[in-house]
Amino acid sequence: MVVLIVVATQLAVMTVGDVRRDSLRREIMAAIAEADESGQPVRLASATSFDWNEAYLFGRYTDGASIRRTLGYPWRAADREAPAFHDSYSLLVFVRSGMVVQHVQIRRTDIEFVGGVRAARFTRDNAVFTVTESPRSWPLYWLKHAAGSDAK
Numbered sequence: 001m002v003v004l005i006v007v008a009t010q011l012a013v014m015t016v017g018d019v020r021r022d023s024l025r026r027e028i029m030a031a032i033a034e035a036d037e038s039g040q041p042v043r044l045a046s047a048t049s050f051d052w053n054e055a056y057l058f059g060r061y062t063d064g065a066s067i068r069r070t071l072g073y074p075w076r077a078a079d080r081e082a083p084a085f086h087d088s089y090s091l092l093v094f095v096r097s098g099m100v101v102q103h104v105q106i107r108r109t110d111i112e113f114v115g116g117v118r119a120a121r122f123t124r125d126n127a128v129f130t131v132t133e134s135p136r137s138w139p140l141y142w143l144k145h146a147a148g149s150d151a152k
Contacts, residue, residue: 029111030047036141041146055094060089061084061086063082064078064080065078066119067091067093071093083105089108090106092104111142112141113144
């Protein structure tokens with residue numbers, strides 16, 4: 001009986017996290033679609049509804065150890081969320097005051113980060129990307145870091 005309660009509680013917690021990440025993915029996709037339609041770049045700061053100082057993009061095949069080393073502290077979810085053995089998604093990690101506050105897997109069928117951005121750190125001010133609708137069936141959009149808003 002106790003085991004079932006613990007398992008059910010863990011599933012509920014995972015579901016809340018999954019719902020939050022799915023909501024974030026939808027917010028980002030909506031902002032990208034709007035930017036594509038208007039011809040304007042997309043600003044991650046405007047596409048998110050929570051406070052963050054830095055965003056890190058980890059491209060395909062990035063392992064958890066590399067993520068922890070880049071973040072500078074032992075983020076517990078790094079191994080679980082890392083695209084270490086995948087080329088199907090990138091990981092976008094949002095940090096506030098040195099701690100991860102949100103993260104989301106970005107499917108490459110939706111968005112492809114182009115222009116050599118495979119692992120990068122962005123601030124709220126320079127997390128700006130030009131949006132191009134893909135001429136292929138996938139990804140839907142290509143994002144390239146906007147000139148003049150250099151990643152660090």
